[in-house]
Amino acid sequence: MTISTSRDFLASLFDEAVRAADPVTGIRSNLPEKPKGRTIVIGAGKGAAQMAKALETVWDGKLEGVVVTRYGYGCETRNIDIIEASHPVPDAAGFVASRRLLDTVRDLSKDDLVIALICGGGSALLPAPPAGMTLDHEIAVNEALLASGAPISAMNVVRKHLSTIKGGRLAASTQARVLSLIVSDIPGDNPAHVASGPTIPDRSTRHDAIKIAAQYALKLPRAAIEHLHSEAADAPLVDDPVFVNNRHHIVASAGVSLEAAARMARRQGVEAVILSDSIEGEARDVALVLAAIAREIEARNRPFSKPVVLLSGGETTVTLRNKGGKGGRNGEFALAMAMAIDGYEIDVLAADTDGIDGSENNAGAFADGGTVKRIRAMGLDPRRLLDGNDSYLGFAAIGDLFETGPTGTNVNDFRAILVR
Template sequence: MIADPRLFLTSLYEAAVEAADPLSRIRDLLPPPPVGGRVVVVGAGKGAAQMARSLESLWSGPLTGVVVTPYGYECETQCIEVIGAAHPVPDQAGLDAAERLKAAVSNLSNQDLVIALICGGGSALLPAPPDGFALADEIALNEQLLVSGAPISAMNGVRKHFSTIKGGRLAALTKARVVSFVVSDIPGDDPALVSSGPTIPNLGSYHDAAEIIARYRLKLPQRMLDFIGSDAARAPNPADAHFAGHSHHLVSSARISLEAAAASARASGVTPVVLSDCIEGEAKDVGRVHAAIAHEVALHNSPFIRPCVLLSGGETTVTLRSKGGKGGRNGEFALSLALAIDNLDVFALAADTDGIDGSGDNAGAFSDGTSVARFIAKHVNGHAKLSANDSYAAFAAINDLFVCGPTGVNVNDFRAILVR
């Protein structure tokens, strides 16, 4: 029997985050140094600075380069410059960083090597609007996408067609060979969609982008719609000669992290059940489905035997119904789950592996079978808070926010539900 469920769930989260550190995988996959050429490092994402520091510790020769990461995610490096920029809404620093990355690779020869360090978050960190458009246009596009309820793969499918750096365009600027190391935050782990694939193209077309815009009813200016529907928005094709000799490696993913959490649970005497590493959908709906499974286990020992811990990953979405609420997708999941597991011997943690859920200071939240009673004691209407997308305030009232700070990795959502 687990005496301290929160400590147990936190240990699973820590195991998942530790497994997402790409250091060991990068070590095994490093390319040989180019003969007579230079090595230039570029990168973007929530863990890009930590990946750069890891690469420096592994590489024996000279390195130069630049990576961009969200403000607060920076770390000290020796020779690779780290630039901070805004996330999830782009800013001027990100625009300048995108130009720096393009300049870093554009004058290289076929004797040189580019090492690209790509992880989730780079789409917002690398604003590079097409000719004739401005940063404000890319900000408007990002704001529409963030409130649309579209999954990350769909959002990045649009972003890469409104950019001069995404969709493989950064790699297309150089004559050097490009080796990309990718930490996936995309359900399904398509490396070409992580950070909208600055160095890895995919087969998605601008027709697909137009369909996504229509499906999620994005309210974009006609001028932007006209561009995305034109040949000018066409992203490079993977078969393009620019990409001959390039390679990429998936060095971390939600699956790897969940397997590490499962091993940790097993070592504690609790049977782990990995439901999926690529769950998408509305966070509140996914919360109710997880609650239904936990309910079945708690009351009927089916389809799994207690004690067990249900593990899942992926990236849920939140369609905003209120402008006054605060909280990310993991908080919304946890609140929806809490309302559905009232009085059950069930404990849960939902948290983003990057350490920040939405725009708050928390990674997510704990919830359990006593959450509803504690909401009531604090005069918090949990259902009203869920309707207002205000999970942060609900969990803050009962001291159930999970705060750990930026982790330097990003393989998206981590959910663990202990049924005792």
């Protein structure tokens, strides 16, 4: 394959992975029985609006409600209100949305049904600080977490103990039965970690949150620290009777998407190997490990024979070294990978399945054995870009950003490494 055809091939695998995460299929197969009373829809996440639209197409009956999604990610729905708010850093619109979701379910009865549509991004979209904390405090907490390099599961333990809506509290605020339909962006698909589990409790405690804050040297506001050291931070646990009639289903996940991408690769005559759907760790470190495997294949045809595409998912992290840098974890992975495969016949696509990598307008980036040379030809230093968390600048300069726009789903990172 040429670089051009290799990129078309890799992009086709991404598209297939996203198609496999279409929420319509998963929602249709997990519809509940209609209740005696009302059916109310709530939701949060970068794909929540599309999930709401999907539910409206397959639900045979009356429903109403409200979901919150990221700015620019809304879509037209018939009966479910869509609120847009800021991600990855919360804002006042998200604060209002949190109040709206809580108010929507608070006065329901046991005869009513709440369908909760939950997907990645919901943590930032549902700011609801407890007494003693303000929205500015919650923004500061999120900024500290995003810069820490902590894995998403650890970040969400902290978030859910500094909230009045996360950690199962949204579900605990209603008498109605709650069915959560979840698109998982969490390695391992723990439903309580998706969007910090507004409708799903877990066994983590505020003491776990305190340990995480110390482990990652989080610079939290004093109000947040004081709250974590008080009993008011305790979240409801899984054995709380308030959850006894509630249910949840994972309707889309990274594992399902990677399997679909692997089948697509094989249909095009390229063997595919799924390394893992739950890779975590610093993006640049993960890149070095996967680059070493790819180089071994390219040079010695082991542990797999070429041509082969290595697929993986999960969620890497980035420890911010330069707050002024542009680029998300997939751009950082791709740049570190490019430096490690310089001169090799290896092609890479790293992208977020929701269509946005970090805070910029790209899903991720392409890289190959000539990326470093092309970046240098533009007068840029790849090492300096990587050290400054500025991968976006490098890939934009050479035209290798991967742009899809909002995809309507979110099953986290998608990485495809083609050894030709």
